[in-house]
Amino acid sequence: MSARSCTGGRLRHARLQTVLTVLGLAVAVALPVVLISVGDGVASHELAQLESSAFQITVSAAGEHGIRNAHSMADSLDSIGPVAAVSPVLSDAIDLFPPGQAAIPLLAEGVEPGPFLATLAPEETALFPHPLPLGDPLDSRHWANGTYQGPATQLLMVSSPIARQDHLAIGESVILAAVPNRTGGVPFVLSGIFGLPPAVLGPTAAFAALLPLSDLQLLTGNALGSGGVERDAADTVEVGLSGSAATDPATVTRVAAEIQAAYPYYAVTTETQAISQEEGAAAILEGFYWALSSAALAVGLLFLGLVLVRRVETRRTSIAVARAIGQPARQIARALALEALGLAAVAILMGIFLGAAAVGLLDLLGSPTVREAAGLAVFDIGTLALLAFVVSGLALAASLLATRAALRLPLGGSLR
Amino acid sequence: MSLPPFVPHPPLAVRAERLVKRFRSGGPEDRAALAGVDLSIPPGAYLSVEGPSGGGKTTLLNLLGLLETPTEGEVFFAGVPMGSARERDRARRRLTGVGFIFQRFFLIPTMTARENVELPLRALGRPRAERRARAEELLREVGLSRRLEAYPHELSGGEEQRVAVARALANRPGLLLADEPTGELDRANGEAVLQLLEQLQRSSGASLVVVTHDPKVAARARRHLTLEDGRIVSDSAPE
Known part of the structure; x- marks a missing residue:
């Protein structure tokens, strides 16, 4: 070479x-x-998303559905000066049975319709009809001071992907159940559909349903505990402040401290803390x-x-x-x-x-x-x-x- | 600050004292390539170094050119000990005072003939225009004015060695060291290169040391040295 x-x-x-x-x-x-x-x-x-949310304080508890007396707590927090809206939210998995069809597993959110809308971020608000067609805006009549003896609305909203996939139309009757068995279910009427770009609410929201808090509590056994004692459970309570108070860190911190003092056994976090x-x-x-x-x-x-x-x-x-x-x-x-x-x-x-x-x-x-x-x-x-x-x-x-x-x-x- | 004018370096008096160079042989004892050489080269000298292979000719040239450091002894340039100086100082001395011509030319293959000749001037930090002018002048002198932009692989062996001669002279050295400069050339090209080297040596006044196997090449020098087994066995005109 x-x-x-x-x-x-x-x-x-x-x-x-x-x-x-x-x-x-x-x-x-x-x-x-x-x-x-x-x-x-x-x-x-x-x-x-955190910065654009319309609530500044979140109350949460350890464990699943750890907040008790959610309706009363919302009424109580509403009386604090700068508070504009208090929205307790219960999230649980349920099954939806359309007429003649198999069960559709859903993530259901039980809410008080009025405060729920008031605590949505601007880009989320546009996805829902105003007011929410779920009946009583504060869900107080059915709850009836913890007796759950008031008239239930039994109204339900589902996300547009579910409605599309299962050909559900407003006014249609469906069965909701906490177990995958139609016989133990409760009849509901589909009263509304909310639009859904998954990028805004996240992929799980694609198969979500919205119903009054008290209805979901009863359906999932979170209304009353053993011996008929009121549970009135929720997972979180979102608190929105009014006007300039919402953007004033000192006011947000002061209100959060006030809530924490009233409910020392719950975690109270502010949006600032969450962002941090x-x-x-x-x-x-x-x-x-x-x-x-x-x-x-x-x-x-x-x-x-x-x-x-x-x-x-x-x-x-x-x-x-x-x-x-x-x-x-x-x-x-x-x-x-x-x-x-x-x-x-x-x-x-x-x-x-x-x-x-x-x-x-x-x-x-x-x-x-x-x-x-x-x-x-x-x-x-x-x-x-x-x-x-x-x-x-x-x-x-x-x-x-x-x-x-x-x-x-x-x-x-x-x-x- | 402007650079000082570029003037020829004065011919150098180079002296070697008791030069010893040993290399590791892999065996129990080191091999001595030079075993105590004393040599004095006055300014403007033309000296040939002959001897059998392995006699120490190239090693002596490398020590005189400050490419290697002696194991013992010293090399003096104009009376200044340089052989065992720091590499930085030896490099500076090589740059300003020594020109090398190798048997295998060793042109940089990625540079044109002109760029190869400019190399020492770039290392000296001379301005671009001055480098170009000097390289073109030298390549004209060695008869390659039409091959300025040719790459080494486009040149014949004789042309490559002429470029190497021009490169060796670019920094106007006081000492020219040529290791078998005609070893890779045919007779005609070898003769041409030697004539060129002698002519440029005379005109520049630099000292010229030629290492060669060829008695005819050696005979052209004014002084003849023979090395065997690392020792000078004959010197036609010892100083």
Whole structure:
């Protein structure tokens, strides 16, 4: 084999190594691009939802349906000065039996119709008819001071996907049951349908139903406890403040403290706290994404360093000639640093492109939940610039390996 | 701040004292390539170094050119000890005072003939226009004014060696070191390169040391040195 073809083979081999390393580094860059863009997008969306909600305080309890005396509590909280609306919400799984059809499992929410509408975020409000066609706006007549002896409305609203899928029309009679058995069920009349882009209410809301709180409590055994003692259970109570009080953190905190004092055994959280918790969780997740990504980046950059050293080896004669002539070490280091930066720049651009393409593919081909998350991805220029800065810095560090190798080449031996 | 004018470096007096160079042999004892060489090269000298393979010729040239450090002894440039100086200082001295011509030319394959000749001037930080002018002047002198933009693989062996000669002269060195400069060339090209080298050596006043196997090449020098087993066994004009 001639010296020239041998050199050609080495160069091709080195080129292949370089291409593979740049590809590997690009994949390592793509990983944080996907994780951070999707993670940040979802977190921002959730924060925006929190910030746009029309309630500022949430009361919750440990365990399932842990709040007791929800109707009375709502009446009591309503009397606090700046409070505009108090909405107890009970969530439970039930089955809906359309005439002559099999059971449809649903997530049902029991609400007081008036306060429920008043505590919806603006983009949610538009999805519901006003007023909600669920009868008594405060659900107090059927509840009847905890006796549940008042007239039940037995009205029901379902989301548009259910209505479409099962051909349900307003005015139709259906059976609702807490168990998948029609015989133990209660007849309800479908009084309304609410519209539903799943991105707004989340994928589970696609199969949701809304009914008066007292009706759902009776249906699911959350109205009365053993011996007929009132339970009047709910999962959360959302409290909205009126006017400027809603945007005044001091007032929100003061009202929350007042509620907490009245109900010390429940958790009372403010929107500010929830946002702060959400931001904290988002920051932890982002740190996790960076940690995960840095492992991939470290491997990629290790290979970049090795490839740069290998390139020095491939060009040892040229480098030795330059050094024999007297080229200063700093010029050699600068040339190798520029080479490393060039490779890193290609990898960064490819990585960002790959990351964006991966998010696009997830948006196109993923499961509904994945598609929804991918659709929320945010490609923040600041984050991408930080990523590029970090990778460039590490590439410069990798070039030091190559510089060391170049400056340690034995000149006499390399030029024989 | 502007760069000082680029003037020829004065011919150098180079002196080697008790030079020893040992290499690791893999065995229990190191192999001595040079075993105590004393040599003085006055400014403007034309010296040939002959001897059998493995006699230490190239090692002596590498030590004189500050490419390697001696195991023992010292190399003085104009009276200044340089052989065992820091690599940074030796590199500076190579850049400003020494020109190398290798048997296998060692042109940078990714650079044109002109860029190869400009290389020492770039390392010196000379301005682009000055580099171009100097490279074109030198390539004209070696008869390659029409091959300025040719890459090494587009040149014949004789042309490559002439580019290498031009590169060695680009920084106006005081000491020219040529290791088998005609070893890869046919007789005609070898003769042409030697004539060129001698002519440029005379016009620049630099000292010229040629390592060769070929007695005819060696005979052209004014002073002849023979190395065997790392020792000088004959010197036609010891100083």
